[in-house]
Amino acid sequence: MRTKIFIAIFSLLSITVITLFSSTTYESYSSLYDAEYTGSESCKGCHPIISAEWENSPHAKMTREPTQESVVGNFNNGEWFLPEYARKTPVDFVEPAAKMFEKNGEYFMALRHPLNNQFIPFKIEFVIGYQYRQTYITREAGGVLRRLPLQWSVPRQDFFPYWNYQEKSEPSVQDLWAQMQTLNSAWNLFCARCHTTHLTVEEKNPQHTQAKTHWVDEGIACEACHGPGSQHNNYFEGNYVNRVAAFVNSKLRDQPVAYIANAPKLTKGQDLSVCGRCHGADIFTTSTDVYRIYEPGYSRKGRTNDLSKHFREAPLQAGRTQATIECWEDSRPKGIGMLFRSFVESDCYQKGEVRCYDCHQAHDNKKPTKENILKPSEVSNDYCLNCHTNLKNKIEEHSFHRAGTSGSFCYDCHMPNHILSMVSGVDKLLPTHTMSSIPNPKMSEKLGVKGSPNACNDCHYKESTSWAIEWTEKWWGKTVNSE
Ligand code: HEC
Numbered sequence: 162m163r164t165k166i167f168i169a170i171f172s173l174l175s176i177t178v179i180t181l182f183s184s185t186t187y188e189s190y191s192s193l194y195d196a197e198y199t200g201s202e203s204c205k206g207c208h209p210i211i212s213a214e215w216e217n218s219p220h221a222k223m224t225r226e227p228t229q230e231s232v233v234g235n236f237n238n239g240e241w242f243l244p245e246y247a248r249k250t251p252v253d254f255v256e257p258a259a260k261m262f263e264k265n266g267e268y269f270m271a272l273r274h275p276l277n278n279q280f281i282p283f284k285i286e287f288v289i290g291y292q293y294r295q296t297y298i299t300r301e302a303g304g305v306l307r308r309l310p311l312q313w314s315v316p317r318q319d320f321f322p323y324w325n326y327q328e329k330s331e332p333s334v335q336d337l338w339a340q341m342q343t344l345n346s347a348w349n350l351f352c353a354r355c356h357t358t359h360l361t362v363e364e365k366n367p368q369h370t371q372a373k374t375h376w377v378d379e380g381i382a383c384e385a386c387h388g389p390g391s392q393h394n395n396y397f398e399g400n401y402v403n404r405v406a407a408f409v410n411s412k413l414r415d416q417p418v419a420y421i422a423n424a425p426k427l428t429k430g431q432d433l434s435v436c437g438r439c440h441g442a443d444i445f446t447t448s449t450d451v452y453r454i455y456e457p458g459y460s461r462k463g464r465t466n467d468l469s470k471h472f473r474e475a476p477l478q479a480g481r482t483q484a485t486i487e488c489w490e491d492s493r494p495k496g497i498g499m500l501f502r503s504f505v506e507s508d509c510y511q512k513g514e515v516r517c518y519d520c521h522q523a524h525d526n527k528k529p530t531k532e533n534i535l536k537p538s539e540v541s542n543d544y545c546l547n548c549h550t551n552l553k554n555k556i557e558e559h560s561f562h563r564a565g566t567s568g569s570f571c572y573d574c575h576m577p578n579h580i581l582s583m584v585s586g587v588d589k590l591l592p593t594h595t596m597s598s599i600p601n602p603k604m605s606e607k608l609g610v611k612g613s614p615n616a617c618n619d620c621h622y623k624e625s626t627s628w629a630i631e632w633t634e635k636w637w638g639k640t641v642n643s644e
Pocket residue numbers: 199200201203204205206207208383384387389390391393394397398399403404405407408411416417418419421422423426
């Protein structure tokens with residue numbers, strides 16, 4: 162045993178030495194290549210630690226089959242009644258609009274039919290999400306995976322009619338059924354490209370009633386961010402010279418590794434496209450089809466690995482109300498689908514090198530890269546001060562709030578909670594990702610704090626906007642409130 166380990170270490174060392182001094186010992190490879198998607202199982206053997214981190218992440222668990230663990234909604238004889246104001250017929254008062262139940266390990270949502278009041282059961286094939294809300298998917302004979310109209314709200318601990326909430330419309334039994342006829346209710350044709358890995362649509366009809374689709378992984382897996390891996394796997398499978406050489410070249414020389422894309426080693430636009438292809442919902446309002454040819458890392462004919470020329474293509478329209486891609490009255494991004502856009506709007510991104518995975522872990526995406534970097538704190542201050550070194554040790558001079566207290570942290574004024582997420586049936590505000598934004602109470606005075614909120618009045622909500630104008634101008638000078 163000992164000698165085996167010794168031989169292993171010795172050969173590892175000598176291979177390292179050889180590869181350090183010559184580049185001919187490992188196979189060369191081309192930067193243009195064809196590869197197939199092989200699925201996350203195929204990466205586990207060589208990348209066990211990263212795979213384990215990823216397995217517990219919201220990305221990994223986005224699309225799952227229904228089980229006791231994955232179902233978060235109440236399927237233990239759950240019921241959902243129309244809200245009182247929306248009950249129109251006598252039956253609406255005594256019968257729920259839907260019943261949810263489990264039978265022999267299978268899960269069902271039964272919708273009351275508007276004509277005969279019979280409950281028609283739909284078997285749940287997949288559950289989508291679990292953190293804030295959960296969507297339920299049923300399989301139709303034509304191959305469409307159909308989104309059912311009631312979703313589970315985690316904060317409310319109840320079902321809710323998601324689309325009525327988003328669109329502020331009144332739910333009814335007829336309307337719930339109608340929601341299963343819209344084009345966007347065909348989950349595998351409309352939603353799944355952002356909830357699975359490498360979704361392929363082989364066939365579909367314009368009405369979205371027929372579909373043939375498949376994917377390599379349920380959920381957002383390795384190849385969604387790193388591109389297809391078959392060549393990478395082949396290159397390293399059983400070839401220890403290639404492995405050691407790649408390890409050395411990658412870790413010591415920061416060179417790319419064969420046949421796989423790694424965001425930080427790509428150009429700035431390619432790097433951010435890896436996340437933007439799913440998080441940048443508004444990219445696809447103008448360039449509706451670019452996602453079809455996008456693949457991370459690939460630069461071959463007919464494909465693109467860079468969406469950055471589309472990042473800011475959709476105009477920011479003052480007061481846009483379209484659900485999830487709304488704008489404030491002052492035209493700043495507002496809806497959750499605009500969070501990515503708000504990041505791109507930042508001077509720190511345009512003129513600097515900020516990246517999503519500075520703050521969010523790439524693999525366990527629920528976790529911060531450092532403790533407390535996801536909130537106003539000394540740690541997040543240090544992040545900003547890495548680049549804005551001129552403000553180091555000048556926090557009080559710059560912010561006019563006592564260092565270490567609320568109102569003095571960079572996020573307090575520059576990343577205020579101005580992104581609205583309505584997805585869970587309960588409104589929640591998240592930090593804008595325009596980290597270079599500057600509080601502008603004058604704009605709030607013009608458009609109202611509801612149309613144009615500012616960080617000062619968010620906290621000092623008992624004070625007027627003119628109070629905030631006065632103090633900002635006293636502290637930072639007359640030019641601070643641009644119009
Ligand atoms: C047979 C072993 C093997 C398999 C299977 C494998 N890899 Fe790798 N991978 C390596 C080695 C060796 C390296 C270079 C050393 C390192 O970075 O750990 C590497 C590096 C990487 C890198 C870093 C690239 C860079 O330029 O920094 C990524 C990303 C990656 N692999 C993704 C994957 C994905 C995704 C899969 C599954 C589709 C996969 N790997 C399967 C051996 C393997």
